[in-house]
Structures are given as structure tokens and as C-alpha cells.
Amino acid sequence: xxxxxxxxxxxxxxxxxxxxxxxxxxxxxxxxxxxxxxxxxxxxxxxxxxxxxxxxxxxxxxxxxxxxxxxxxxxxxxxxxxxxxxxxxxxxxxxxxxxxxxxxxxxxxxxxxxxxxxxxxxxxxxxxxxxxxxxxxxxxxxxxxxxxxxxxxxxxxxxxxxxxxxxxxxxxxxxxxxxxxxxxxxxxxxxxxxxxxxxxxxxxxxxxxxxxxxxxxxxxxxxxxxxxxxxxxxxxxxxxxxxxxxxxxxxxxxxxxxxxxxxxxxxxxxxxxxxxxxxxxxxxxxxxxxxxxxxxxxxxxxxxxxxxxxxxxxxxxxxxxxxxxxxxxxxxxxxxxxxxxxxxxxxxxxxxxxxxxxxxxxxxxxxxxxxxxxxxxxxxxxxxxxxxxxxxxxxxxxxxxxxxxxxxxxxxxxxxxxxxxxxxxxxx
Amino acid sequence: xxxxxxxxxxxxxxxxxxxxxxxxxxxxxxxxxxxxxxxxxxxxxxxxxxxxxxxxxxxxxxxxxxxxxxxxxxxxxxxxxxxxxxxxxxxxxxxxxxxxxxxxxxxxxxxxxxxxxxxxxxxxxxxxxxxxxxxxxxxxxxxxxxxxxxxxxxxxxxxxxxxxxxxxxxxxxxxxxxxxxxxxxxxxxxxxxxxxxxxxxxxxxxxxxxxxxxxxxxxxxxxxxxxxxxxxxxxxxxx
Numbered sequence: 001x002x003x004x005x006x007x008x009x010x011x012x013x014x015x016x017x018x019x020x021x022x023x024x025x026x027x028x029x030x031x032x033x034x035x036x037x038x039x040x041x042x043x044x045x046x047x048x049x050x051x052x053x054x055x056x057x058x059x060x061x062x063x064x065x066x067x068x069x070x071x072x073x074x075x076x077x078x079x080x081x082x083x084x085x086x087x088x089x090x091x092x093x094x095x096x097x098x099x100x101x102x103x104x105x106x107x108x109x110x111x112x113x114x115x116x117x118x119x120x121x122x123x124x125x126x127x128x129x130x131x132x133x134x135x136x137x138x139x140x141x142x143x144x145x146x147x148x149x150x151x152x153x154x155x156x157x158x159x160x161x162x163x164x165x166x167x168x169x170x171x172x173x174x175x176x177x178x179x180x181x182x183x184x185x186x187x188x189x190x191x192x193x194x195x196x197x198x199x200x201x202x203x204x205x206x207x208x209x210x211x212x213x214x215x216x217x218x219x220x221x222x223x224x225x226x227x228x229x230x231x232x233x234x235x236x237x238x239x240x241x242x243x244x245x246x247x248x249x250x251x252x253x254x255x256x257x258x259x260x261x262x263x264x265x266x267x268x269x270x271x272x273x274x275x276x277x278x279x280x281x282x283x284x285x286x287x288x289x290x291x292x293x294x295x296x297x298x299x300x301x302x303x304x305x306x307x308x309x310x311x312x313x314x315x316x317x318x319x320x321x322x323x324x325x326x327x328x329x330x331x332x333x334x335x336x337x338x339x340x341x342x343x344x345x346x347x348x349x350x351x352x353x354x355x356x357x358x359x360x361x362x363x364x365x366x367x368x369x370x371x372x373x374x375x376x377x378x379x380x381x382x383x384x385x386x387x388x389x390x391x392x393x394x395x396x397x398x399x400x401x402x403x404x405x406x407x408x409x410x411x412x413x414x415x416x417x418x419x420x421x422x423x424x425x426x427x428x
Numbered sequence: 429x430x431x432x433x434x435x436x437x438x439x440x441x442x443x444x445x446x447x448x449x450x451x452x453x454x455x456x457x458x459x460x461x462x463x464x465x466x467x468x469x470x471x472x473x474x475x476x477x478x479x480x481x482x483x484x485x486x487x488x489x490x491x492x493x494x495x496x497x498x499x500x501x502x503x504x505x506x507x508x509x510x511x512x513x514x515x516x517x518x519x520x521x522x523x524x525x526x527x528x529x530x531x532x533x534x535x536x537x538x539x540x541x542x543x544x545x546x547x548x549x550x551x552x553x554x555x556x557x558x559x560x561x562x563x564x565x566x567x568x569x570x571x572x573x574x575x576x577x578x579x580x581x582x583x584x585x586x587x588x589x590x591x592x593x594x595x596x597x598x599x600x601x602x603x604x605x606x607x608x609x610x611x612x613x614x615x616x617x618x619x620x621x622x623x624x625x626x627x628x629x630x631x632x633x634x635x636x637x638x639x640x641x642x643x644x645x646x647x648x649x650x651x652x653x654x655x656x657x658x659x660x661x662x663x664x665x666x667x
Contacts (some may be wrong), residue, residue: 053583056542060582157431159438166442203432210435213442221446224453230583231457234495234546237450239457239585246569246580253568 011110015097018117022096025122025128026089031081031399034288036298042133045082046070046312052234058257059134061250064226065174066135076389082276085362093128095140096121099360105155106364107328112156115385116367120360122392125282128300128399129356133283134177139357142172144183150186150215156194158361159210166214170222177251178339186337189216189331191296254348256310267418272343272350273371276310276362279414281351283424286401296418298396299411302355305388310336310362313369320372334367336361362370431547440457460543461495463600464631468661471639475632476661477653481535484604484633486663488544497597498545499627500536501618503556503608504640505588522651532638536604544603547585551594553611560588596626603632607641607649634658 037355041058048054049067077083093208100117104110122139129137146168153161188213197204227240235243255261261268269281274299280302288296292304314333321330339358343350374381399406466472488496510609539545552560557575564570570576574587581597587595605618622629634653637646652658 052541052543055541056541108630122606127548134609159434163442206435206439207438208434213439215448218442221442221449224446224449227457228453231453231545232460232495233457234461235457237454237457239546240453242580242585243583250569250581 005093010311011104011113014110014114015117017095017102018086018114018121019093022093022121023089024095025127028055029400029402030085030089030131032079033298034285034286034296034362035081035084036132036284038284039081039084040287042066042070043074043079046074050229051280053230055230058119061247062135063174063253064230065171066138067229068226070133071137073274075207083267085131088130088135088137089131091141092126092137095126095137095144095360098141098145100366102151102360103364103367104142105148105151106331107368107371111366111371111374112364112367115370115374116360116364118385119303119363119367119388119392122389122396123359123363124392124399125280125300125302125304125352126356127357127396128282128284129353130172131400132298134353136356138175139178140174140360141180142168142175143357144360146172146179147182147186150190154190162211162214163218166218167222169215170219173219174226176357178343180352181339181357182335182343182361183215183219185331187211190215199265202366204345226377249403252348256349262421267416267421269352269419272340272346272354275355275358276307279304279344280307280352280355281415281419283415283419290399296401297398298401299395299419300352301395301414302352302359303388303392303395304414305384305391306363306366307385309366309369313365316369316372317365319367325418329368332364336365432442441589457495461546461599462493463496463562463603464493464552471659472657473657474629475634475653475656475658477634477636477658478661480532480533480637481604481606482634483661483663485535485544486633488539488602488631489517489542490663491659493602493631494536494543495546496544496630497599497601498536498539499594499597499603499622500548500606501549501552501591501603501604501609502550502608502638503553503598504638505532505550505552505556505560505613507545510647527529529632532635549595549597549601550586550588553589553609553610554590556608557588557590564588591621594625594627596628600628601626603629605634605652606638607635607645607647608638610645610648610652618652631642632658 002099025416038058043327045056045058046067046069048235050071055064055067057205065088070084070299073086077086081379083220096117102111103116103368104113107113126140146165148387149161149165149168153159153165160273169179169183169186170283194204194207194211197207199207224240227243231240256265267283274280282300284294284299284300312338317326317329320326321333339361343354362396372384391410394404394407397404398411442537464474470476476487478487485512515633520539536545540548561572561577564579565574567579569579570622571580573593576587576595578585578587589595603622619629619632622632634649634656636649636653641649
């Protein structure tokens, strides 16, 4: 935890161990976890979209990568929980090494990378959405891996890294448009690099053309390709632009799908500003709820021990960036603020599932601050980390629908009772 | 210099890839538009007659048409709206939408979902249109004009209008005429009227019944089918 650069072998071993932990907590009991109405709708939408280009019954206004992936996993793994959720499990687990690698690239600190990997591997909200078919957890992986690849390009100047970054950003955009935010930060950093380059005009022009093709043209091409089944309904590019416009209008004004909300969003946590100042949670009622008992609810709760120190960590990173001219701290703060503040400023309701796109950057700030503080106060940071692991372990149970006395008690202490009341269309 | 050349080559390659993706998308869309190839029994005609809208969709599917604009002339739309929750503009299936489970209420939804139709233009008589426009005024996805409402959501554009405000689709269209559309207007004029509006008919179908039709309207539908020389078709459904 001292922040000293570890050997390559130790770094790889650490990433492998953290990934194994991430996979384990995302897969244990998965086959027995009851599915949610969203899970079922995601499967049906994937089939509809791939077979006929029809983006329903759920989330027509979001990009379509999930449909291609889930359709393929349904073919490969069958129509059960694994077929529906395999990609969420995989990409959720891969977020752990991707974020840890990014933290290492930015800070050079093995301690920060290890802490970040551990926090993400065990975060109950991240675990919850890694075990569901909806694709919010994709946003934890693709943009993070893309930023890491772009940073490798900055360090090595090898073109393949930026091409990879562009492809990953494209897959992120094809998951949800919020991938644009870290893409914008990355583009701004590369633009600054070009502005500081001392090369000839030709060299600078080549760099601009290459960066623009990787960070603008390639993501757009990947994004467009995921709509191919929709084009197969007979549409052209002009129609597609109209479709994108209506998707944008709905996404900008979205207030929940018809008939699924109670007045005033009772029983739901709405508002991105709440995420890091009070307990953040998302409760899903499963299809097993009608039968009562085990697995009626999946209660994903952001680990309060780590989420509630995001703002102090940001303040510390800001101080490092300002007073010490610490570039890593500045970039970490920029990635977090660029991903988060637009969601805070959005007028329409934002639900906690959207936090998955911000979480790796928020936890990166926390890990950065913890690693630095750990060098000065190792016992204090060790105790905090132990508390975070304990809270993550206890809250794993409600996130997976398993009833335990301690997990239930903690969940009910953090989540208001009306979150467990039925919503319109659900059995009481 | 070599590094710059490599970067320019990458940039050119990526731009070419993107252009290929765009061209492929357009090509996939165009090649998915499949029109009606009239069999000899049609004698060159492009009108058929079936019992109801469900049979119409089955007939289009059996004919292999796909990705077509759909023009619907009808006096009804979906289920009645409740004040708390306006009816969705895309009619929900009442009894499933696989071809062997269609009914007259679910048929147009199935035509959309299965890709038979890629956009829909619905012309309605004044009373039915007034109801439709009243519902559209409360819906956030609707643009409402003088005698029309358009709904671009769900990646499936729909437009409802008076007959006078019917907008001709850009390429040959499937046409469905339901009896509830047939008020006092002379039925034999419909074919010519559609052509005057700029609608190119790929395969038109007259339905002899719909849930909102009166006996007099059913009789007019029969007369319309006769006047158009519509070919009676029946699609065998495996049950």
C-alpha cells in the first residue's frame, strides 16, 4: 500500500487474483438467482432485435449492442440465467482488472490499483448489476478499458492502442451514450498532447487525423454496425438519423416506462446528486416475488464505507492536482467530474443503475486517496479497508437475493421500507 | 516521417471502414425491401380480398413482402384509452403475434414487429381521427398538426391523418382497407384516389370485416373488392 511500483509479475498476479475474486462473487448462486422482469424483457428484446430488428419490448431508446450479445449468449448457454446474464457477469468482472490497470497507468501506484480492484470486485451495487441482464454494467468496462488503452498509446505511441481505445469506446457508445463523457476527456487530453508536440506541421496533422479517426470515426462505425438488424427492416441512413433523434428525445425526457412507476417515484432512489452523500441503492423485485420467500428482492446497495468518502477523496485529489501539480490526480478528478456532473445537472430523473458508469472513476479517486494516505497512516487505512470488505461481504447477500439475518438487517437500515412495496403491475 | 505515414494510413483505413459500414447499412436496408410479385392467378392485379386484418398480414407474409410502407384506411384504432394511461400508439398484441395467433386487433402490431411494414400511414374518417388526435395531444412522442399526428418513437414511424392529409410513402406500399373506413364515399373510387394521392400500390388488400364495422360498411367492403377485381386469397395456417 505504499504506492511503490510493483514488479510486472506481481502486478499481473494481483490483477488475476482480483479478477478471480470478481468472477466468484458474480457467479456463485447465479443459476439459482430468480430473474427479474427486466431480465425476461432483455432476453425477448434481444431475440426480437436480432431476428427482426424490432427494439422492443424494453428500452427501445438505448443503443443496441446488448441485443447482439445477449442473443448470442442465449444461443450458446440456453434461455436460463446464464444465457441472459453471461455478458453482464463477464464485463462486470473484467471491470475489476480494467479499472485497476487504468489506476496503475495513471498513478504508477500498485497500491491504488489493488485497492481499486478490491473495492470494485466487492461493491454490492456493481455485483448486483453484474448479475442482471440489463447492460448498465457494460458502462463500467468499455469506457474504462478504452481510457486505459488510450493511456498506453500516450506512453508507448504504438498505434494499435489508440485503435483499440476507439473500438472500445464504440462498444461503450453502443451500450449507452454516457460513454461519450470519458471519451470527451480522453479526446481533450490527446488534443492537448498534440498542441504541445514540437513536430512538423505534417507530423501534427497526421496525429490529429489519426486521433480523430480513432476517437470519432471508429466509435461511430462500431455504433452504426450494431444497428444492422434494424436496417434489415428496410430502412436507410436518413431513417436511421430520424431514429437517433427520437431516441435522443426520449432519453433526454425519460421519466420511466409507462405503467412501471408509483407517483413521485415512491420507493425508488432518484437523483444522481444523492449517490455519494447518502446510501445509494436500487431494489429489483424478482419474478419469484409472487411466490414469496427467498429471492423476492435483489437489493443492490453502493458500499457506504467507500461511496461516502468519494467527495473527500475528490477534495484530496483536487488539492494534489492544484498544490503539487499532480497530473494523475488531475486526470482522475476530471474523469470523475466529467462522468458524474452531467448526470447531476440532468433535469429528468436519474436512477441508481446509471451510477455504474461513474463508479469506476469514483472508486479510482477513493483508491488514489487511500493509497496515498496509507503510506502515512497504514493502520487507519487498513481498518477502513477491512470495514469496506466487511460491508461488501454482508451486502453481497441481499444483492444476490439470499436472505441472511445480518445482510437483511443492514439492507433495511440503509434502504427505506417503501422500496419493498409493489410497483404498478406487480403482484403485492 | 515513417510514423506520420503509418498514422495517416491508419486514419485512411478507419475512414474507409466507416464508409463501408455506412454503405453496408444502406445496402442492407434497400435489399430488405421486398415487393409483391403477382402470381398468374392475379392476372396482373395488385388487389386481394381477405376476411380481416389478421388474414391480410398472413397474406403479406405468405407473399414474401417485407420492409414496405403500409397504408391503412380504417375507422378504428386499438383499444379505448383509459384516462390514467393513454393507449400506446403501437397496438399491443392481444393474442400473441406469431402468424397463427393473429387477430384483427393484433395484426398491425405483428406486421410492424415482423418487419413486413417499416412505416405506417393511417387515414381515418373524421370521428375516428378526432379520437386519435385527442390521444396524440397528450402523448410526448407525438407531433400534432392540422388533421394529422405523427409518432416517430420505437424506430417505427407512424402517421395518422384525414384522407385529405394522407402523405404518399416514398416507395410502393402495402395497402389495407378496412370496412369501418367506408362511410358514404363511393368505394370504387379508392384505387384511383390512392393513385391521385401519389400512393403506388404494391399489394392492396380489402378486409371484409373489422371489429368496428357496421353491416352497411361490410357490404361496402364487399362491393369495393368486387369493383377492384380483388382476388380472394386464403392462407393455410398450421394449428
